[in-house]
Amino acid sequence: MDGPEDTDTLLALLCSLLPDNVVPSQQALLEALLQAEGNVKIAAETLSKQRSSDSSKRKRHAGLDDWLTRSVSPHNVEGQSFLPSSATRAQSQLESESLNKKPRSGDGVFTIRRDSLPHSVASIPRLPPLMLSSPSLVAQHTPCTLHLGVLPSELASRLFYTMLYEAQDWSRNQWWLFGRLVESPHRSSLYIRHPVDGSNEASWQGITRAWYNGRQSETLKEFPSPMEEACRIIEKTVNVEMRKRRRSPLEWGGDPDDPDGQKFTWRANFAAANCYEGAKEGVGFHSDRLTSIGPYPTIASLSLGTRRVFRLREVIALDEIGQRTPKTFDITLPHNSLCIMHASTQECFKHSIPPRSTIDRFHPPHPPPADLPELASDPGNCRINVTFRFFRPDFHPDTIPRCKCGEMTTLRPDMKGRQRKVGGSVKERSESTGGDTMGYWWTCTAGDQNEGKGCGFWKVVDVKAEGRGPFVSDYNNKL
Ligand SMILES: O=C(O)CCC(=O)C(=O)O
Numbered sequence: 001m002d003g004p005e006d007t008d009t010l011l012a013l014l015c016s017l018l019p020d021n022v023v024p025s026q027q028a029l030l031e032a033l034l035q036a037e038g039n040v041k042i043a044a045e046t047l048s049k050q051r052s053s054d055s056s057k058r059k060r061h062a063g064l065d066d067w068l069t070r071s072v073s074p075h076n077v078e079g080q081s082f083l084p085s086s087a088t089r090a091q092s093q094l095e096s097e098s099l100n101k102k103p104r105s106g107d108g109v110f111t112i113r114r115d116s117l118p119h120s121v122a123s124i125p126r127l128p129p130l131m132l133s134s135p136s137l138v139a140q141h142t143p144c145t146l147h148l149g150v151l152p153s154e155l156a157s158r159l160f161y162t163m164l165y166e167a168q169d170w171s172r173n174q175w176w177l178f179g180r181l182v183e184s185p186h187r188s189s190l191y192i193r194h195p196v197d198g199s200n201e202a203s204w205q206g207i208t209r210a211w212y213n214g215r216q217s218e219t220l221k222e223f224p225s226p227m228e229e230a231c232r233i234i235e236k237t238v239n240v241e242m243r244k245r246r247r248s249p250l251e252w253g254g255d256p257d258d259p260d261g262q263k264f265t266w267r268a269n270f271a272a273a274n275c276y277e278g279a280k281e282g283v284g285f286h287s288d289r290l291t292s293i294g295p296y297p298t299i300a301s302l303s304l305g306t307r308r309v310f311r312l313r314e315v316i317a318l319d320e321i322g323q324r325t326p327k328t329f330d331i332t333l334p335h336n337s338l339c340i341m342h343a344s345t346q347e348c349f350k351h352s353i354p355p356r357s358t359i360d361r362f363h364p365p366h367p368p369p370a371d372l373p374e375l376a377s378d379p380g381n382c383r384i385n386v387t388f389r390f391f392r393p394d395f396h397p398d399t400i401p402r403c404k405c406g407e408m409t410t411l412r413p414d415m416k417g418r419q420r421k422v423g424g425s426v427k428e429r430s431e432s433t434g435g436d437t438m439g440y441w442w443t444c445t446a447g448d449q450n451e452g453k454g455c456g457f458w459k460v461v462d463v464k465a466e467g468r469g470p471f472v473s474d475y476n477n478k479l
């Protein structure tokens with residue numbers, strides 16, 4: 001999973017730490033986070049303790065709401081994130097520094113952070129999530145498709161048990177936020193498929209460092225055999241689906257033909273696996289890091305075990321703010337379902353697995369494989385997610401620009417349309433002309449690990465000058 005870039009991740013983390021009977025408003029959550037200088041554990045303790053004195057607090061929250069609303073002015077509606085995302089770090093370096101500063105004595109916490117407050121949290125009304133309860137509704141409203149019962153039932157069970165066993169060694173991602181080390185509320189791991197483009201595994205090791213937010217400890221594991229079996233089936237499903245869709249110019253165009261002469265073949269060479277144990281584990285809103293998978297990637301996300309809600313939230317461009325409200329969609333992902341995040345999902349939406357108060361118990365339809373050692377986790381209480389991805393050779397770690405910290409930079413889409421030349425609604429961006437209207441940055445994210453201190457490096461991506469490709473657009477030109 002990716003490092004946190006925004007308030008939502010922080011809010012999700014905070015929610016996951018709260019007892020079921022504590023359900024504060026978003027403003028109350030933000031206030032607690034500010035007071036705790038971003039330490040989610042302290043914020044959670046404060047909120048839990050404050051619960052008994054609700055009536056006096058309500059008065060204070062109304063005051064804060066009022067203050068937040070008043071603080072919004074046309075020139076500062078820009079930031080949707082509580083923390084400036086790395087993509088905007090250069091222009092909001094000062095904000096970022098003020099966020100990392102400890103409050104001076106006598107400073108109201110709101111006074112010192114006035115410029116960096118989450119304007120959009122206060123200013124952009126959020127529509128309640130719309131539940132998309134069938135594959136056709138998913139396809140109609142989002143750039144994703146949902147495929148139920150995608151694997152043979154026995155293989156789905158075998159892969160579930162295998163990954164649950166593997167998950168015992170997975171770790172929680174960690175990163176620095178507000179000067180504190182925070183931890184993802186789920187465990188994850190990265191897997192490599194062999195052979196990868198004829199290159200040796202060592203050449204991809206750099207990717208694990210970036211993947212695990214700079215921690216070198218993890219080594220790449222190979223796909224276990226049921227994952228390989230599943231991957232072959234999933235590749236077929238993805239290719240059938242992709243061939244029905246219009247391709248975006250910046251998508252990978254390097255594997256134009258498969259052995260059957262079909263145009264464009266999607267394949268997976270890496271997989272990121274996640275394990276969510278119990279109702280409270282989840283992942284906050286994020287879009288997947290594009291550094292290795294490039295623009296407009298296709299990601300095939302397999303769900304195994306207990307069903308959970310996958311939440312997608314539109315990110316609207318700055319010029320759309322005030323004109324329309326970003327939509328949020330909930331998709332229930334049952335055991336053995338595949339959600340394909342097609343091209344543009346990462347550019348136009350953020351996604352999350354929100355924590356719940358309860359989850360359905362999962363009854364695996366098959367017993368564990370006889371040769372598998374005993375599991376430490378209760379299978380009825382867990383969800384395994386495997387996201388199959390294609391790491392592009394033209395975005396190999398050796399070719400990724402380094403920032404002044406000496407670390408690999410991160411590829412970020414210009415989700416809010418800051419540098420977009422041609423205006424383009426989310427619909428236009430997701431449907432066709434993505435390559436023409438979407439810009440990208442290389443940005444420093446070294447601060448995720450280095451006690452929050454990055455160098456603020458960012459530069460606009462120029463895929464041609466950087467010698468990347470081939471893209472779908474290059475392929476089309478040759479026709
Ligand atoms: O568990 C899921 O369905 C989502 C996982 C995810 O967002 C990720 O691995 O980046």
Ligand SMILES: [Fe+2]
Pocket residue numbers: 001002286287288351
């Ligand atoms: Fe993700």
